[in-house]
Amino acid sequence: MNSKKISELFCLFFCICMGIYLIACDSDSSTNPTPSNELKLSSSLYEMSSSSEMNSTEIQDSLSKISSSINYSSSSEYENISSSDLTFSSSNIILQSSSSVKQISSSSSELLKYSSSSKHEIPxxxxxxxxxxxxxxxxxxxxxxxxxxxxxxxxxxxxxxxxxxxxxxxxxxxxxxxxxxxxxxxxxxxxxxxxxxxxxxxxxxxxxxxxxxxxxxxxxxxxxxxxxxxxxxxxxxxxxxxxxxxxxxxxxxxxxxxxxxxxxxxxxxxxxxxxxxxxxxxxxxxxxxxxxxxxxxxxxxxxxxxxxxxxxxxxxxxxxxxxxxxxxxxxxxxxxxxxxxxxxxxxxxxxxxxxxxxxxxxxxxxxxxxxxxxxxxxxxxxxxxxxxxxxxxxxxxxxxxxxxxxxxxxxxxxxxxxxxxxxxxxxxxxxxxxxxxxxxxxxxxxxxxxxxxxxxxxxxxxxxxxxxxxxxxxxxxxxx
CATH class of the missing domain: 3.20.20.80 (Glycosidases)
Incomplete structure (x- = not known):
């Protein structure tokens, strides 16, 4: 698969995920109005040089990371974050808010472990x-x-x-x-x-x-x-x-x-x-x-x-x-x-x-x-x-x-x-x-x-x- 097709795939997947994410945000707006979040993919993940090649396993792994990250960003803990900026990169995920900055390695299982902890768990x-x-x-x-x-x-x-x-x-x-x-x-x-x-x-x-x-x-x-x-x-x-x-x-x-x-x-x-x-x-x-x-x-x-x-x-x-x-x-x-x-x-x-x-x-x-x-x-x-x-x-x-x-x-x-x-x-x-x-x-x-x-x-x-x-x-x- 060439780099152009890979980029198109990421564009399509990203648009779908953003659509789901925004719908989820909108569904809560009647009871928990929040400012819109700006979601950015770093160039190290989204923009690929024409010479780069990725096999299907690498593509699936990257998509999984994006999906997990979006699920994390919509967890209940951050329903009411104001002025937030969610930034994704191939090496880390940074949540920036008015009160805290948390950096979590996307190359480990800590992200999923954290997002499924008792703090976010629906009884x-x-x-x-x-x-x-x-x-x-x-x-x-x-x-x-x-x-x-x-x-x-x-x-x-x-x-x-x-x-x-x-x-x-x-x-x-x-x-x-x-x-x-x-x-x-x-x-x-x-x-x-x-x-x-x-x-x-x-x-x-x-x-x-x-x-x-x-x-x-x-x-x-x-x-x-x-x-x-x-x-x-x-x-x-x-x-x-x-x-x-x-x-x-x-x-x-x-x-x-x-x-x-x-x-x-x-x-x-x-x-x-x-x-x-x-x-x-x-x-x-x-x-x-x-x-x-x-x-x-x-x-x-x-x-x-x-x-x-x-x-x-x-x-x-x-x-x-x-x-x-x-x-x-x-x-x-x-x-x-x-x-x-x-x-x-x-x-x-x-x-x-x-x-x-x-x-x-x-x-x-x-x-x-x-x-x-x-x-x-x-x-x-x-x-x-x-x-x-x-x-x-x-x-x-x-x-x-x-x-x-x-x-x-x-x-x-x-x-x-x-x-x-x-x-x-x-x-x-x-x-x-x-x-x-x-x-x-x-x-x-x-x-x-x-x-x-x-x-x-x-x-x-x-x-x-x-x-x-x-x-x-x-x-x-x-x-x-």
Missing amino acids: KSSKGEPPLDFSFYHGADISTVQEYERFNAKFYDTQKRETDIFTLLKSYGFNAIRIRTFVSPSEKYGYAYEGCDHSAESYGDKNHILKFAKKIKEAKMAFLLDLHYSDNWADPAKQIIPTRWRHVKNSEELKDSIYHYTYDLLSALKAQNTMPDMVQIGNETTPGILIHLPTSETNCWGENLQKAPDIISGDMSTNMGKSNAAKYFKAGIKAVKDVSQKTKTVLHIESIKNKNTVNWWMKEIFEIQKVNADVMGFSAYTAYGDGTPNQWMDLFKSLTQKYPNLEFIVAEYNGGDSKGHYNFDGTRNLTHELVKSIKGFIGAFFWEPTLSGEWGAPLFDWEGPNLYANPKAFEEYKLK
Whole structure:
């Protein structure tokens, strides 16, 4: 075959591939609009001298490289790359974007290995399975899994077979995923600020949530979105007003900021057909919401804070704070409903060991302040002194009777008996089973099955960069 025919063949193949590539880009444009990418073939591959000759094997090898490269360029990781330039040459493939430059040798198998890693893989559970029963949300919060994707962590089942976390959880009856989101986590005093433990990327921000939401929906699992309304973790010790809202002068302005942030995030999720089934308005808000401001002594974990001025603080220890907190809850709820009436809104507190606190909080918010949420959620941790699942039953039953128009969930639980430890005594599954038996409760979410801490032990064991399902931990959840 002469060089002219070879060039014509490459031209034809390249045009076909570009057509397919552009069609694929266009098919996503309604939900993920992206600037067009300029694809260039280097002269060392595309332009050949008249004296060059290639046999059929060499031609096939070159075509295979181009095909693999185009498949790589359209992988899910780069759906939203802006101002990108993809350049192919016979010796390397360079991906240039506004944030990174990655060079990968096309003469090795690393390209295909990378493109088929768990970071880009559509969950296997999305294919050929009957729909799950969503009459009860048997859930898990796997927010941190997003961070493991940066080093391509792989998951293995109890038989040490590689799988994805969605397929694995579904095989043990889990049907729902909870993920948290922060407003601007890479800002100063945010959890992903430079120098903090999580500074590799701003996991939990809008862009990462949009990407991970696609995986949840591909897995055909229910989706609970946990809005922290902070740049850092929001919990009983800290409810830090995010950087972008610290300029506001009064509660009306802050209410509007909450509404627009929530509306924007939910609208983006709806536009790509990944609307959550439930949205949590604040995280562990027993003391209130949007209470604190950072100081020069505040660290990555949000310690060493000061109270915000009373005029904007949602500190429920004061009358003005109660009114402000209710105003902020209502703003978040309204934003969710303005995007999707069918999406349920959730409020969330902890410390169920103190029944008086639970009853005070719910009376204030639902009866006095008239906040109209759909679902009430609780954290229930045996290791934090909350008691055992059997001891929660009386409180939970009394609340369902007192508030018959509310639905309830356990938004977070573990069965740990001490730091990083669990007795494998069935407490975890008992939480799920007992809560499921109470009329009015619609779900329970295991908190972070890949993490160990004060709350107890994980469901997985780490081996190098990979996670292996612990057989004892999953045995409790084994489908009967």
